[in-house]
Structures are given as C-alpha cells and as structure tokens.
Amino acid sequence: MSTAYPAKLLLFGEYSIMQAAPALALPFWAYRADWSWKPSVDRASSxxxxxxxxxxxxxxxxxxxxxxxxxxxxxxxLQSNIPHGYGLGSSGSLVAAVYERYGKGKKARGEELILTLAQIETAFHGQSSGIDPLVSYLRKGLFWQDGQSEILGQEIRLGESDRGQLFLLNTKIARQTAPLVQHYLQACAQADFPLVEQEALALAHREASLAFLGQEEGPLAQAFGKISASQYQFFQRMIPDQFKAIWQKGLEGSSYLLKLCGAGGGGFLLGYSNNWGETQRELGAFELLPLVLEDI
Known part of the structure; x- marks a missing residue:
C-alpha cells in the first residue's frame, strides 16, 4: 500500500475552465497522500x-x-501533507485514492474516468470538474481544451530556474472553494457580466499554458501579465485584501506578477518573476516556493 497520490497545481485556467476555456494542471509531488494503517494523531481527522x-x-x-x-x-x-483550503487538490487526492482502492469492477478510462471522479468528488464536496482527482489518479499533467483532456508527461517540482521563474506565494490563509465558485457562477448569470473580457482572459490562459509547456519565456510573461491584470480588475473578491497592494505593485512594473492559484481567497498565489533575486528581495516578507517544470 505504498502508492502515493500527488497534489495538483492548476497553473492556468482557474474559473475560466467553467466557461470551457483551456486549463493546465500538473502533479506537484512536494505534497502527497497515501494509505496507512499506522496509529497516528492524524488518523481521526482523516x-x-x-x-x-x-x-x-x-x-x-x-x-x-x-x-x-x-x-x-x-x-x-489517508495520511497527507497536502494543506486543506490551499487549492492543491487535497480532496482530489482523497477521491483518487478511494477510487483506485475501492472502485468496483473494471476501472473507467478516458472521458468516463473524469466523469466518474467528478461524480465522486461532487457527492463529497460540491461541484467538481474532475480535474483535481484525475491528475492525482493518473499522476500526470493534463491540458484541458475544447472539452478534451490531453495527458502530459510533465510534473512540477521545487527548484530554481535559469529562465523566467514561476513561484508560489503562501498567503497562509485557508479558504473554502465552494462559496467562491458560487459567487463566480452567480456573477456569470448577471446581464452585465463582462463576457468579452472573460473571453480574452480565457485566451490568455491558453497562451500561457502553451508558452509554459513550450518553455517560451517571452510569450509566457506576456500572457501571465494579461491574466494578472484581468484578475485584478474582475476577481477582487478572490484576492485577499492584504495582498492587493503587492499584486498591484507587480502590475506597475516590479520584477514579478501575481495571479490566482485555484479558487483564490487565500491558499497560494502563483507568481512569475523575470528577476528571481530581485523578487525575493521585494517579497522578502512572504514565503516563496520556486517552481520548475520536469519531464517524466
């Protein structure tokens, strides 16, 4: 029973995926879950x-x-170091582990698999795209586009890059996904919902995903900037108040840019730095985790 289920990072596509926009999610092995029978103070909670x-x-x-x-x-x-309320798919890893161990009959594959995992997670914890548990179950990255998922041979690991640097900023604020998602869906139903701007945001998510996978630093920085600016304009409720100033500072020309990582409201923010040393100085008051892409 040594099989582990990694956390997931939804790098690009948060909220836009609900409008059938592209999204990129990769396994993040710095956090994982696995089954255990050993006595522990954490067993009751699990x-x-x-x-x-x-x-x-x-x-x-x-x-x-x-x-x-x-x-x-x-x-x-299920022992796990995946923090709850951080957008890393803690419930997705649980669903993946449960389905792999307790799924009846022949396991689902392809689109049936993601629907099955989504159904389990929806019953457990509200609306689900199925992406979180699918990444954890397959232990591979996914590029989601036009209702189809492409399985990728990449994962995220901690480490510094000699190129434009992605990083996580720990807000140290746990949050609940469901109320934020409900707020977004209610906003979508309003007549004044900025549809054109959301379509531009969806396109930026696609551009960022492709640039990241292709390791194209210039296009990634440009697309990341579009996402950061759009989210700052239209997703104010999802940005914790104490981080709005540094978000805006990034947009005004600092060495970094910030965007949501998952539903927002706390957890991690995802950042892009064009000068990692300078970013570490500018954001020295916060816990930063540098991320690099790894082929597997």
Whole structure:
C-alpha cells in the first residue's frame, strides 16, 4: 500500500475552465497522500473525511462502500501533507485514492474516468470538474481544451530556474472553494457580466499554458501579465485584501506578477518573476516556493 497520490497545481485556467476555456494542471509531488494503517494523531481527522465521503455516496455507486467501511473500522486512514483550503487538490487526492482502492469492477478510462471522479468528488464536496482527482489518479499533467483532456508527461517540482521563474506565494490563509465558485457562477448569470473580457482572459490562459509547456519565456510573461491584470480588475473578491497592494505593485512594473492559484481567497498565489533575486528581495516578507517544470 505504498502508492502515493500527488497534489495538483492548476497553473492556468482557474474559473475560466467553467466557461470551457483551456486549463493546465500538473502533479506537484512536494505534497502527497497515501494509505496507512499506522496509529497516528492524524488518523481521526482523516477518517472523518473518509466517512463523510462514505455517507455521501449512493449505495449503488461505483465504490465498494462495504469494504471501505470495514477498512475504516480496522483503522485505515489517508495520511497527507497536502494543506486543506490551499487549492492543491487535497480532496482530489482523497477521491483518487478511494477510487483506485475501492472502485468496483473494471476501472473507467478516458472521458468516463473524469466523469466518474467528478461524480465522486461532487457527492463529497460540491461541484467538481474532475480535474483535481484525475491528475492525482493518473499522476500526470493534463491540458484541458475544447472539452478534451490531453495527458502530459510533465510534473512540477521545487527548484530554481535559469529562465523566467514561476513561484508560489503562501498567503497562509485557508479558504473554502465552494462559496467562491458560487459567487463566480452567480456573477456569470448577471446581464452585465463582462463576457468579452472573460473571453480574452480565457485566451490568455491558453497562451500561457502553451508558452509554459513550450518553455517560451517571452510569450509566457506576456500572457501571465494579461491574466494578472484581468484578475485584478474582475476577481477582487478572490484576492485577499492584504495582498492587493503587492499584486498591484507587480502590475506597475516590479520584477514579478501575481495571479490566482485555484479558487483564490487565500491558499497560494502563483507568481512569475523575470528577476528571481530581485523578487525575493521585494517579497522578502512572504514565503516563496520556486517552481520548475520536469519531464517524466
């Protein structure tokens, strides 16, 4: 039972993916989950989440709920260092682990797999695209476009790059995804919803995804800037108040740019730096985690 389930980073496509825009998500092995039978102070909390999932699923669902219930009685739990409320797919890793261990019959594949994982996560924790658990289940990156997912042979690791540097900024604020997503969906239903601007944002997400995968520094910086500016204009509720000033400073010509990483509201922000040493000085008051792409 040594199989691990990585966290995921949705690098590009947050919120826009709900409008069928492109998105890029990669496994992030700095954080992971795996099954354990060992006694631990964390076991009760983990089992609480697993029991919530158990109670949320219909009896005739795709999971062997009887086996899961018995294993919980015998002491199984999912040990994880994936922080909750940070947009790293903590519930997605749980869903992936549960489906791989307790899925009934032949496992789903292709589009059926993402629908199955989304169905489990939706029952467990509200609306789901299925991307979080799919990245964790496959342990591979995904480029989502036009309703189709392309499996990628890349992952994210911690480390410094000699090119334009992506990084995470830890806001140290846990948040809940569901209220933020609900706010966005309600905004979309309004007559004055800025549709043209959202279409431009979706295009910028696509450009950023392709530039990142192709390691094209100039186009990535340009697309990242578009996303940062658009999100600052239209996603104010998703940006924690104490980070709006440094976000704006980045837009005004500092060595970095910031964007949401997932739903926003806290967790991590994703940054792009064109001068990593200078960015570390400018943002020295915050915990920064440098990210690089790795082929696997």
């Amino acid at each position: 089992q609480k989440g697993l029991r919530l999932l158990l109670e949320s699923m219909a009896p005739n669902c795709c999971l062997d709920l009887g086996r899961l219930e018995q294993d919980l009685l015998d002491g199984i739990w």
